[in-house]
Amino acid sequence: MSLIRSSSEDLPRIPRARVAILTSMWYAEHVKNVADKCEQILVQQEAAVQRHELPGTYEFPYAVRVLKESDSELVAVVCIGIVLKGETEHYEMILNSCAVGLTKASLDYDVIVINGIIPATDRKQIVARANTDQFNKGIELAQAAVEAIAWTKKVRGS
Numbered sequence: 449m450s451l452i453r454s455s456s457e458d459l460p461r462i463p464r465a466r467v468a469i470l471t472s473m474w475y476a477e478h479v480k481n482v483a484d485k486c487e488q489i490l491v492q493q494e495a496a497v498q499r500h501e502l503p504g505t506y507e508f509p510y511a512v513r514v515l516k517e518s519d520s521e522l523v524a525v526v527c528i529g530i531v532l533k534g535e536t537e538h539y540e541m542i543l544n545s546c547a548v549g550l551t552k553a554s555l556d557y558d559v560i561v562i563n564g565i566i567p568a569t570d571r572k573q574i575v576a577r578a579n580t581d582q583f584n585k586g587i588e589l590a591q592a593a594v595e596a597i598a599w600t601k602k603v604r605g606s
Contacts, residue, residue, distance in 0.1 A: 459489070459493055459591060459594045459595070460493070460594060460595070460598040461493055461494050462490075462493050462494060462495050462594055462597045462598060462601075463494040464494065464495075464496055465494075465495045465496065465523050465524070465597050465601075466495075466496050466498075466519060466521045466522045466523055466524075467490055467495045467496065467497050467498075467522075467523065467524045467525070467526065467593060467597070468497075468498050468499070468500060468515050468522060468524070468525045468526070469483050469486060469487055469490075469497060469498070469499045469500070469525075469526045469528060470499075470500050470501075470502060470508050470511050470512070470515075470525060470526070470527045470528065470529075471483045471499065471500070471501050471502070471528050471529065472501075472502060472503070472504050472505045472508075472528070472529030472530065472565075473501060473502070473503055473504065474504055474505075474529065474530060474531075475529075475530040475532070475574060475578075477578075478530055478574050478575070478577075478578035479528055479529060479530060479578070481578045481579070481580055481584060481586070482528050482564065482566070482577070482578050482584060482585050482586040482589070483499065483528045483586060484586065485580070485584045485585075485586030485587055485590070486526055486528065486564070486586035486587075486589045486590040486593075487499065487586075487590075488586075488590075489586070489587060489590035489591065489594070490526075490590050490593065490594065493590075493594050495593075495594075495597075500515070504529065504542075505527070505529035505531060505542060505546050505565050506542055506545060506546060508527040508529070508546055508549070508550060508565075509546065509549025509550050509552065509553045510549075511525075512525050512527075512550065512553040512554070512557065512559065512561055513553055513556075513557055516553075516557040516558075516559045517557070522559055523559065523560060523597055523600070524559065524560035524561070524562065524593045524596065524597055525559055525560070525561050525562070526562040526564055526589050526590070526593050527546075527550060527561065527562065527563055527564055527565060528564040528565070528566075528585075528586070528589065529564070529565045529566070530565070530566045530568060530574055530578070531543055531565060531566070531567050531568070532568050532569075532570075532571070532574065533567070533568065533569045539567070543565065543567055546563070546565055547563060547565075550563050560593065560596045560597060560600065562589050562592050562593050562596070564585060564586075564589040566578070566585060
């Protein structure tokens with residue numbers, strides 16, 4: 449596992465940047481650990497954060513659209529969920545559909561979308577990425593969101 453930065457201390461501030469965190473109900477305890485860490489860092493960087501829980505990850509692309517249509521000032525959406533591989537092809541279908549849908553939503557609605565859907569083939573992988581240590585995936589997701597927001601503001605001169 450890697451980290452974009454070793455800490456969030458040197459991240460740029462993003463005052464009042466409107467960011468939504470979408471979470472899936474599946475593997476709720478682990479998803480919450482990742483979302484909590486992500487939100488903590490976003491708030492430290494002065495973002496205005498809202499959270500929404502959805503039944504699963506498949507609903508994320510639609511939710512991005514609804515959120516952006518409801519809030520034109522929304523600059524980023526961080527999508528956090530876990531998809532555990534089972535015995536069928538459902539795993540691949542969900543991951544592929546979400547990746548395509550989130551990319552399309554980002555481009556169609558001019559909003560940064562961070563795909564934090566964690567694919568796992570066993571429960572050990574889930575725990576490793578959702579633990580409350582320095583490898584918590586929420587750190588990486590927040591850092592990516594903050595960097596993308598700061599870059600976009602710089603390029604657009606806002």
